[in-house]
Amino acid sequence: MVRLSPRGQQILHAIVCDYLETVAPVSSKRLIERFDLGVSSATVRNAMAELEDAELLEQPHTSSGRIPTSKAYRYYVDHILTLRPLTSGELASVEAIVRETGDVSRLVRDSGRVLSVISRHTALVSAPSLASAVCEGIEFVRVASGKVLVLFVMSSKVLCSQVVEDEGEFTQEQLERFGRYLNPMLMGLTLNKVRDRIDTELDHERARFDEALAQALHLGATALAQEDAERELYVEGSVRFLDQPEFSDLAKTREVFRTLEEKRSVLRLLSAAMEGPGTQVLIGPELVVEEMHGCAVVVAQYAHAGRPLGSLGVIGPARMDYARVIPLVGYVAQVLSQQMERG
Structure with a gap:
């Protein structure tokens, strides 16, 4: 288990924030210029070396900077992340699917559509399992x-x-x-x-x-x-993978698309939601589908009378804005569950 000092957490937080925004390797010089860390560049370099030794950072082939690993994102989600509340506009968009939809299958499908639009990632939704x-x-x-x-x-x-x-x-x-x-x-x-x-x-x-x-x-x-x-699965916004720099390699993108077309593989990705309450986050090698090890999945179950009916979530690169996506997935699942209760 990785243990970081407050200074190590501060540096890792800054690196993740910068990389989420720029998708560019992060150097100590960049951190000093952008963040008020209150330490010298030598201290930042030493901290980054320790993070690399802990397998939280890695160096791309030709860059002097570092990028977070899947292990870094896991630590970030578990120990550093502060969730951001949804905006009033996002709340309204989610609640609108309840007002406009009556049929259960359409409600489930529209939940995926809204989830993809707001998150700007691919959404996965399983139809109710009875x-x-x-x-x-x-x-x-x-x-x-x-x-x-x-x-x-x-x-x-x-x-x-x-x-x-x-x-x-x-x-x-x-x-x-x-x-x-x-x-x-x-x-x-x-x-x-x-x-x-x-x-x-x-x-x-x-x-x-x-x-x-x-x-x-x-x-x-x-x-x-x-x-x-015949249990239905909905994959909304799969083309959004093409917007991500990590998937500029067509061979890699082809593997992702092929996996999303396989019903069994998508069900396996969503099955994590049924393993516990709340919103689940799986990153990199934690995903049971090997072709998706460069990705992250944020999933939650929706239910009726406390009984799980199905699950929904988003899948995208491990470089995901977890602070925004985690509460979004949880809220869509909550609204969908409430509508199931109303019948």
Whole structure:
């Protein structure tokens, strides 16, 4: 664990602030000229040498200056950073998505759009996962020949609906009976528990002798399998990577874009939000996706009745304005959660 003296923290803070603004290697001369550090240039040089020994600074190939490492940003976020309140305009922009949006999927997508615009980074948002939402009922509705709409009504005010193939050509009356079979069995369970219960009942001897129950269970299981496969992810403003000097290398940028197009990779980036409350910050090698080790992700979960539904955040270079981005991500998640509560 890195331990810095107050002087070391002061110098590191100045270097990070300057580099965030200029994206240019920082020299001791630059620090003396720009910041009122109250020390000599020799003291600054010695402090910078100590920071480099601690792997908090590194020297680009041809420059006499130094730049912060991922380890430096981690220390900065954990020990030095002071968060900046959002401006009234930023608050209004976030709150506007609640006033203008009614549909849940559109609300989630618009949250990502606003997050990208205000942060000037790429935004990532996962659509609500109903894994921890509580089932309040299940309905089966004939929508066409060979097709049945399976509708799970959840406590989160979100409907989980899937159209599944139906070889049995059941009548609507039979489908309603299926719902009556399953509702007492599934009500009050989370969607994860619903999956477990359906799997258990399908293996149960009773399902072998009760054809209607078996058909109902099969329809429910098929719908849940499709819901897992079709969970939506929104990536807003991916082109903003092109605005960052760190990604002027086209090969590097191509790797980032390829990763953002992979649903599984984006879900892994967002999964950090589900590991704890509040806003999570992952920097460089802390990211589980190797292609993103030059980046940082700031993520938070949004919830209903204390149950996590999904997560949102921004991804950009490790040289990120954390003081501004962290409160922004937290506030968007808070507003989205409040809207989920209102239904």
